[in-house]
Amino acid sequence: QSALTQPASVSGSPGQSITISCTGASSDIGGYNYVSWYQQHPGKAPKLMIYDVSNRPSGVSNRFSGSKSGNTASLTISGLQAEDEADYYCSSYTSSNTPHVFGTGTKVTVL
Amino acid sequence: EVELVESGGGLVQPGGSLRLSCAASGFTFSDNWMHWVRQAPGKGLVWVSHINPDGSRTAYAESVKGRFTISRDNAKNTLYLQINSLRAEDSAVYYCVKDGYFYFDDWGQGTLVSVSS
Numbered sequence A: 001q002s003a004l005t006q007p008a009s010v011s012g013s014p015g016q017s018i019t020i021s022c023t024g025a026s027s028d029i030g031g032y033n034y035v036s037w038y039q040q041h042p043g044k045a046p047k048l049m050i051y052d053v054s055n056r057p058s059g060v061s062n063r064f065s066g067s068k069s070g071n072t073a074s075l076t077i078s079g080l081q082a083e084d085e086a087d088y089y090c091s092s093y094t095s096s097n098t099p100h101v102f103g104t105g106t107k108v109t110v111l
Numbered sequence B: 001e002v003e004l005v006e007s008g009g010g011l012v013q014p015g016g017s018l019r020l021s022c023a024a025s026g027f028t029f030s031d032n033w034m035h036w037v038r039q040a041p042g043k044g045l046v047w048v049s050h051i052n053p054d055g056s057r058t059a060y061a062e063s064v065k066g067r068f069t070i071s072r073d074n075a076k077n078t079l080y081l082q083i084n085s086l087r088a089e090d091s092a093v094y095y096c097v098k099d100g101y102f103y104f105d106d107w108g109q110g111t112l113v114s115v116s117s
Helices: none
Strands: A009-012 A018-023 A035-040 A047-050 A064-069 A072-077 A086-093 A100-102 A106-110 B003-007 B010-012 B018-025 B034-039 B045-051 B058-060 B068-073 B078-083 B092-099 B104-107 B111-115
Touching: A009 A018, A018 A086, A018 A106, A035 A064, A035 A072, A047 A064, A047 B104, A072 A086, A086 B045, A100 B045, B003 B092, B018 B034, B018 B092, B018 B111, B034 B068, B034 B078, B034 B104, B045 B068, B045 B078, B045 B092, B058 B068
Parallel strands: A009 A106, B010 B111
Antiparallel strands: A018 A072, A035 A047, A035 A086, A064 A072, A086 A100, A086 A106, B003 B018, B018 B078, B034 B045, B034 B092, B045 B058, B068 B078, B092 B104, B092 B111
16 A cells, blocks of 8 residues: 655745645545544654544644545645644555555645 | 553664553543554654454554564553564654544654664
8 A cells, every 4th residue: 555645845924824635546535534634743743633534633723624525635724823834644544455544744834 | 631651662683573562541441443653764654553442353564464463451551562573664663543433543652663783
């Protein structure tokens, strides 16, 4: 099972909105509504930001939102803040013999 | 509050073995699927293995199948990962993760495994 494809980097100015894409296949993103997103600051453990495509866990800012169309999922961060600068990873359940797959990761830079 | 504390990492020679442990608290451990996820230095996240609540069902990434064994002791609220025949490419931070039903809900701080001669 290959990793899901994400852009290596995305940047934006404070207050702007950015969107990170995550492209897979019909065997993963396209076949299930089990897409999740994780934020990871340097030297820290990942943190769940979005689950089941578009649901936010308690405590996660409503500036973070998720969506899916076909084999591509997206994470949008609105009102970009300095604290949002981090690496972001998508993940999906898959029907392959490896049941879970992560994306390649995207570094978000706040200009 | 959920707490997951990994231990057992360290420096090991190629071909060696380690057993990682994860002490869980703050939730009913015996009700939850659990995972191991790893991250090589400067690289992305990679799912390694998972186990069901009673330990009867497991799955592994192709890259570790036959060398890694996941297990759990529900009486001790502890998750394990036995890693054998270690290779340089197994060097990574290994995270213990609580399952949230097809997503990774809570993460430990990780334990570093370094494979080098």
